[in-house]
């Protein structure tokens with residue numbers, strides 16, 4: 565029986581969803597059965613042997629749907645293989661990436677029972693025209709240029725490494 569994997573994602577503007585779709589497509593190339601759902605709509609992890617959770621980071625915190633997902637499914641997640649990716653820096657400044665990795669570590673430390681088999685930060689997408697309240701009132705954010713530094717090759721390479729881990733647990 566192929567392992568069954570849930571890819572769940574928490575997004576506000578859709579860029580994390582698109583990365584989750586790429587991760588799911590790559591996992592499907594192997595021997596895995598994959599479902600793709602928003603973290604918010606998942607009621608049960610029954611039937612899945614592994615979970616990939618993708619989340620945007622907003623204001624140094626995991627998207628609230630990701631935090632709720634981890635809290636709600638704690639018991640089931642502690643018995644399954646879990647991989648996590650988070651988005652994401654706007655530019656390729658190494659210091660910013662280190663900062664975001666540290667943010668992710670700090671956020672995941674709030675779930676000490678969680679021991680991901682893989683954890684990654686991906687570059688994100690930013691569009692000042694799509695800022696919503698209250699962020700559309702922050703002059704610094706409004707002045708930032710639009711950017712999209714999502715790296716699809718890096719995403720697929722990460723997903724392949726996760727697939728290898730999940731195919732031979």
Ligand SMILES: Cc1cc2nc3c(=O)[nH]c(=O)nc-3n(C[C@H](O)[C@H](O)[C@H](O)COP(=O)(O)O)c2cc1C
Nearest residue numbers: 575576577578579580620621623624651652688689
């Ligand atoms: C108001 C705002 C705050 C953000 N805060 C962070 C942050 O603290 N850390 C980070 O890595 N990215 C941060 N980001 C970047 C988002 O995570 C990135 O744009 C991501 O691609 C958004 O995902 P989504 O399109 O799925 O919502 C922020 C973006 C916005 C608009």
